[in-house]
Amino acid sequence: MTGTALLQVEDLHVRYATRVVHGVSFDIPRGETLALVGESGSGKTTTARAALRLVEPEVGSVRFDGIDVRALGRETMRAMRRRMQIVFQDPFTSLDPRITVGETVAEGVLAHRLAGPLEAKKRALAVLAEVGLSSDEFTRLPHELSGGQRQRVAIARALAVDPELLVLDEAVSALDATIQSRVLDLFERLRDERRLTTLFIAHNLAVVQRVASVVVVMFAGRVVEHSAANAFFAGPLHPYSRALLDAVPAPDPARRRALPVIGDELLGPSAVGCVYFNRCGHPRKDAECEAEQPRLSAFADGRAAACFKAGGASPVLRPPVRPLDR
Amino acid sequence: MTTLLDVQGLRVSFGPRPAVNGVSFAIASGETVALVGESGSGKTTTGYALMRLLGDNALVQGTAVFEGRDLFTLPEAEMRSLRGRRMSIVFQEPATALNPVMRVGDQIAEVARVHGESVKAAREMAVAMLERTGIADPARRARAYPHELSGGMRQRVMIAMALLLKPALVIADEPTSALDVTVQAQILALLGELKRESNTAILFITHDLGVVAQTCSRAMVMRAGEIVESADVETLFSAPSHEYTRELLAAVPRLSP
Numbered sequence: 075m076t077g078t079a080l081l082q083v084e085d086l087h088v089r090y091a092t093r094v095v096h097g098v099s100f101d102i103p104r105g106e107t108l109a110l111v112g113e114s115g116s117g118k119t120t121t122a123r124a125a126l127r128l129v130e131p132e133v134g135s136v137r138f139d140g141i142d143v144r145a146l147g148r149e150t151m152r153a154m155r156r157r158m159q160i161v162f163q164d165p166f167t168s169l170d171p172r173i174t175v176g177e178t179v180a181e182g183v184l185a186h187r188l189a190g191p192l193e194a195k196k197r198a199l200a201v202l203a204e205v206g207l208s209s210d211e212f213t214r215l216p217h218e219l220s221g222g223q224r225q226r227v228a229i230a231r232a233l234a235v236d237p238e239l240l241v242l243d244e245a246v247s248a249l250d251a252t253i254q255s256r257v258l259d260l261f262e263r264l265r266d267e268r269r270l271t272t273l274f275i276a277h278n279l280a281v282v283q284r285v286a287s288v289v290v291v292m293f294a295g296r297v298v299e300h301s302a303a304n305a306f307f308a309g310p311l312h313p314y315s316r317a318l319l320d321a322v323p324a325p326d327p328a329r330r331r332a333l334p335v336i337g338d339e340l341l342g343p344s345a346v347g348c349v350y351f352n353r354c355g356h357p358r359k360d361a362e363c364e365a366e367q368p369r370l371s372a373f374a375d376g377r378a379a380a381c382f383k384a385g386g387a388s389p390v391l392r393p394p395v396r397p398l399d400r
Numbered sequence: 401m402t403t404l405l406d407v408q409g410l411r412v413s414f415g416p417r418p419a420v421n422g423v424s425f426a427i428a429s430g431e432t433v434a435l436v437g438e439s440g441s442g443k444t445t446t447g448y449a450l451m452r453l454l455g456d457n458a459l460v461q462g463t464a465v466f467e468g469r470d471l472f473t474l475p476e477a478e479m480r481s482l483r484g485r486r487m488s489i490v491f492q493e494p495a496t497a498l499n500p501v502m503r504v505g506d507q508i509a510e511v512a513r514v515h516g517e518s519v520k521a522a523r524e525m526a527v528a529m530l531e532r533t534g535i536a537d538p539a540r541r542a543r544a545y546p547h548e549l550s551g552g553m554r555q556r557v558m559i560a561m562a563l564l565l566k567p568a569l570v571i572a573d574e575p576t577s578a579l580d581v582t583v584q585a586q587i588l589a590l591l592g593e594l595k596r597e598s599n600t601a602i603l604f605i606t607h608d609l610g611v612v613a614q615t616c617s618r619a620m621v622m623r624a625g626e627i628v629e630s631a632d633v634e635t636l637f638s639a640p641s642h643e644y645t646r647e648l649l650a651a652v653p654r655l656s657p
Binding site for chain 1 (some may be wrong): 411424438439550551554580581582583584585588607608609610611612613614615632634635637647648651653654655656
C-alpha cells in the first residue's frame with residue numbers, strides 16, 4: 075500500500091499553546107477517500123492543515139507522492155499546493171468578498187500558470203457548471219449568493235486547478251440535502267474519472283459511509299480507531315466510534331429509538347489513562363483503562379482501535395433516554 | 401388536546417416576492433411539530449414572524465392566535481410580556497444570540513427579572529435552571545462569559561433561558577444544527593425532558609429529517625414560502641404525498657446497516 079499512497083502522514087504531532095495532535099498516522103492511496111471523523115476540538119482540522127503544511131507540525135513526517143513536503147522550499151511548496159487543494163466549511167470567510175465568482179475560480183488557474191486568461195475563463199465556466207452553478211453566477215460577488223452557492227464556488231475554485239488531493243473540511247456539511255447529494259455525485263465521478271484522492275472531514279457518518287473507503291476516528295487529538303469503512307459501519311471497535319454511530323438520528327420514525335446520552339461532552343478528556351475514560355460507556359471499562367493510554371492495535375477485517383476492551387462484538391453502551399415526544 | 405396556536409394565512413414579504421406565502425397551521429398544547437425545509441423555504445421567517453422579531457421592512461399579514469389573542473395585533477408592550485414567559489425562541493447559533501459581554505447567569509436571570517422577579521430570586525432561578533440542563537458546578541458556570549463555554553454548553557444556556565419560565569410554546573430554530581452529533585443527542589434529550597415537565601409545545605424548525613423522525617409527532621414541509629405537505633411523521637416518512645417531500649426524503653443521507 076505504501077507504494078501507491080498519494081498522501082502519507084506519519085506520527086504527526088501539532089502544538090499550539092498545548093499539543094492538539096498526538097502522533098497521528100495514516101496513508102491515503104491514490105483514488106481513495108479517507109474520512110476523518112470526531113467532535114469539534116478532536117484535532118481533525120489541525121491534522122488536515124498540518125498535512126498540507128498550512129500549520130507547521132511539531133514532530134512527524136508528511137509525504138505527498140513520495141516527496142517529504144516538510145523539506146520543501148517556498149517556491150516548490152507553492153507549486154505543490156496546486157496538487158493539494160482544501161475546501162473549508164465556511165465559504166463566507168474563505169472567499170474574497172471583493173472579487174467575482176468567475177475571477178475567484180479562474181484565479182488559481184492563472185496563478186499557477188495553467189492557462190492564459192481566455193482559457194482560464196473557459197475552465198472556470200466549465201467547473202462552475204460541474205458544481206451546478208450557471209453562467210449567471212459568473213459575475214456575481216460572494217455576498218450576492220446563498221450559502222450553498224458560495225460553498226459550491228469554493229469547491230469549484232479547488233477543482234479548477236485539477237488537484238490530485240482534495241481536502242474537504244466539512245465542505246458539504248452546511249449544504250441542503252438535495253444539493254449535498256449532487257455535490258457528492260460530482261466527487262464520486264471525479265474520483266472515478268481522475269482518480270481524485272480525498273481527505274474527507276465530516277461529522278455526518280451517513281455521508282461518510284457513502285464516500286469513504288477508510289474511516290479514522292479522532293478523540294482529543296488521538297486516533298482511537300482506524301478501520302476499513304465496511305468493517306467500521308458493520309461494527310466499530312472503539313466505544314467512541316459506537317457512540318458517534320448511535321447518535322446519528324435515523325430519518326425513519328419506524329426506527330425511532332432513544333438517542334444515546336453517552337460520552338457527555340461536559341466531561342473533558344482524561345488527563346491520565348485512556349483519554350476517553352471519563353466519557354466511556356463501555357460496560358467493561360476498568361482500572362487498566364484508568365491507568366494507561368491504550369495504543370492503536372490491529373484487529374481482524376482491516377480494523378485498528380486504541381481500546382483495551384476492543385475485539386469481539388461492537389460494544390453496547392449505557393441505556394439511552396426517551397426522545398422528545400415519546 | 402387544546403389548540404395553543406392557530407396560524408391562518410400568514411404572509412411575510414420583504415419586497416415584491418413573499419418569503420412566506422399563505423401559511424396556515426395549528427399547534428396543540430404540549431405537541432412537538434416540525435417545520436421542515438431547505439434554506440430559503442421561509443421556515444425561519446415563519447418562526448421569527450410568530451415571535452414578532454422581524455424588522456420594519458417586513459410586511460406581515462394573516463392571524464396567529466396564541467392563547468386566545470392574535471399575536472400580530474397585540475401592542476408591543478403586551479408582546480414583550482409574552483416573550484420569555486409564554487413563548488420563547490432558541491436560536492441556531494448561541495454564540496451570536498448570547499450577549500458576549502454579559503455573564504451567562506445574568507442573561508438567564510434577566511428573563512425572570514423582566515417578568516418581575518427580584519434580583520436575588522432571578523439569580524437563584526438561573527443557577528437552578530443551569531443545573532437542570534446538566535451543567536456541573538452551575539454557580540461557577542453562571543459567572544462565565546459565553547466565549548468561555550463550548551458550543552454545546554452555550555446551547556444549554558439558550559435552552560435554560562427559553563424554558564426558565566415554563567412557556568407554553570418554544571420555537572426552536574435549528575437548535576442542534578451547529579452541534580456535534582453526540583452533543584445533539586444530549587440537547588434533544590434535554591429539550592424533551594424540560595418540555596415534558598412544563599407541557600411546553602415545540603415548533604421545531606429544521607432541515608434535518610433525521611431529527612424530525614426521531615423527535616417530532618407531526619411535520620409540515622415548506623418550500624418557497626408554502627407548506628406543501630403536513631402529516632404525522634409516520635405517514636410523512638412512509639407515504640409522502642407531495643413530490644417535493646419525496647425528493648427531500650430521497651436526498652437524505654442514510655446509514656445503511
